[in-house]
Amino acid sequence: MTVGPSSLSTDQLNAFVVARLAISGVDINLLPTTPDPVTGAPTQAQVLASLRSFVLNNPAAVNGWRPGDGDPAQSQQLAPPLEYPSITEAWTGRVGGR
Template identity: 75%
Template sequence: MAIDPSSLTTDQLNTFIVARLAVSGIDLNLLPTTADPVTGAPTQAQVLSSLRSFVLKTPTAINGWRPVPATTTDADALSQELSPPLEYPSITEAWTGREGR
């Protein structure tokens, strides 16, 4: 079931973000809670604020991608298979020799 992120409260968005990061092995609790001018590391609140903005603006474009059934002959549907969305920076850049371009 798709949910419009703009219908979520800030706490619900934070919970969603923290859960998605945890699934990826990222623990926001490792970030400082107060600004550290020496390292410049973002605070937990800064990261959550930035990620809330990202979730509210970007994922609909990424989330719209779906694999095409093997039996389809629709050229538009098949064209999306040429470049499925990848995380950036993608390991595929190293595999294809495109890193650093």
């Protein structure tokens, strides 16, 4: 059964975000819990709020992407879909769909 992000509570979304970050090797516990004006690093709460907003508001193509799209053999070969045309098109020589 597929559950949409909008049907999740804030705590459930936080758990989802933290789990997805952990899968990617990111530990938000390394971020400060209080604002640090010297470095400007975001707090853990700010990161969670921003990523909750991202999960709730972005297209399903980006929101539902999984590494390898179910095929673990390809998990390192596939990139997430780009939400907007990107400078990566210029880097790869595919400017304007050419």
